[in-house]
Amino acid sequence: MDDGYWNDLDTIAAGKERDRRRGQTFRLPRGDDQTLTPRAERILLAVNAAIHLRRPLLVTGLPGSGKTSLAYAIAHELGLGPVLVWAITPRSRLLEDGLYRYDALARLQQADLERSARSQDPNAEIKPPPIDPYLRLGPVGTAFLPSRWPRVLLIDEIDKGDLQLPNELLNLFEEGQYEISELTRAQQLEDDQPSHTIRTADARQANPHEPGSRERPLEAKLPSGFVACREFPIVVMTSNREREFPPAFHRRCIRLGMPPPDEQALTPIVEAHFADEPAGRQPQGGALQEVIRQFLSADSDGSGEASGSAALSDRAVDQLLNSLFLLTRESHDGPTPSQQDELRKILHRRLSDPSDDPEASG
Numbered sequence: 001m002d003d004g005y006w007n008d009l010d011t012i013a014a015g016k017e018r019d020r021r022r023g024q025t026f027r028l029p030r031g032d033d034q035t036l037t038p039r040a041e042r043i044l045l046a047v048n049a050a051i052h053l054r055r056p057l058l059v060t061g062l063p064g065s066g067k068t069s070l071a072y073a074i075a076h077e078l079g080l081g082p083v084l085v086w087a088i089t090p091r092s093r094l095l096e097d098g099l100y101r102y103d104a105l106a107r108l109q110q111a112d113l114e115r116s117a118r119s120q121d122p123n124a125e126i127k128p129p130p131i132d133p134y135l136r137l138g139p140v141g142t143a144f145l146p147s148r149w150p151r152v153l154l155i156d157e158i159d160k161g162d163l164q165l166p167n168e169l170l171n172l173f174e175e176g177q178y179e180i181s182e183l184t185r186a187q188q189l190e191d192d193q194p195s196h197t198i199r200t201a202d203a204r205q206a207n208p209h210e211p212g213s214r215e216r217p218l219e220a221k222l223p224s225g226f227v228a229c230r231e232f233p234i235v236v237m238t239s240n241r242e243r244e245f246p247p248a249f250h251r252r253c254i255r256l257g258m259p260p261p262d263e264q265a266l267t268p269i270v271e272a273h274f275a276d277e278p279a280g281r282q283p284q285g286g287a288l289q290e291v292i293r294q295f296l297s298a299d300s301d302g303s304g305e306a307s308g309s310a311a312l313s314d315r316a317v318d319q320l321l322n323s324l325f326l327l328t329r330e331s332h333d334g335p336t337p338s339q340q341d342e343l344r345k346i347l348h349r350r351l352s353d354p355s356d357d358p359e360a361s362g
Helices: 002-016 016-024 039-054 069-080 094-099 104-118 139-143 165-175 181-189 247-252 263-275 283-297 317-327 337-347
Strands: 055-060 084-087 101-102 136-137 152-156 177-179 194-202 216-222 226-228 235-238 254-257
Touching: 002 139, 002 194, 002 216, 016 263, 039 055, 039 069, 039 216, 039 235, 039 254, 055 069, 069 152, 069 235, 069 247, 094 139, 094 165, 139 152, 139 194, 165 177, 177 283, 181 194, 181 283, 263 283, 263 317, 283 317, 317 337
Parallel strands: 055 235, 055 254, 084 152, 136 194, 152 235
Antiparallel strands: 101 136, 177 226, 194 216
């Protein structure tokens, strides 16, 4: 990827306001003197070790502990363009979804159309359509393109994937390269084509203010069907510990457990999220500390009575931000005090609470 490609990446990253905000609002826990806490130092060391050792980070932790935000923070701090995201589902496959996608059916249909159009000319030379328009790299395939700087690749919730996915990723991480077999075969048949131009997972977003504006994928030139990285991507894999991984997979990764946010860590997160709000809507000072303490100590029915909890254990940061957004709004038709209490019960429910009614016991 040349300078022009990276200039396009900078433009794309600048336009992704939500991703930029996630990177900016990520905060490592600090003490009263603003020095990093031992937990924060451990996170920083793990990230730097993964970069220097060219190993993926396997990040675990509770919802809201900052697992996915860590990837956006790395990209933001180091200026590495937009984060490449592969959200894992039970049907995700490395070859078909992560590395690249080949639309063989569309190419076959185009070949049939051209064959029909030329059938009236017996001297016409019939050649298959070029393969380039029917290939597009996925987020993993794009991350391993040769580049002078590494890309940040987020493989989100890897524990939801197929049982073979960790083993497939192991081979890719060990070799640092992959093959586009369809492209290799095409080059064997078309010796006169020195390189191919393939669409990547990076794309300029459509402009909502321009009628007919569409997403425009960036393109990369591949001299062969073998793609090998020059700088190993910074891979962040998140896991909710829904299943265990084999020891061989753990051996290849740098494992990092994100600590649950406590009062000291939640304060700068809230302040960063509300930094652009008018002064009257920015929760701060003693009032903010009291809200955070109530949120951390709320019992299962959301009443706000203390249970001695010092950090998030069964709730997410998003729940706190949602309640602050609703309860700090300056509006003539805002919620009444009794409605505010009910909103807290709704928004502060424990993540593991299976009941349909927040008032239900047990």
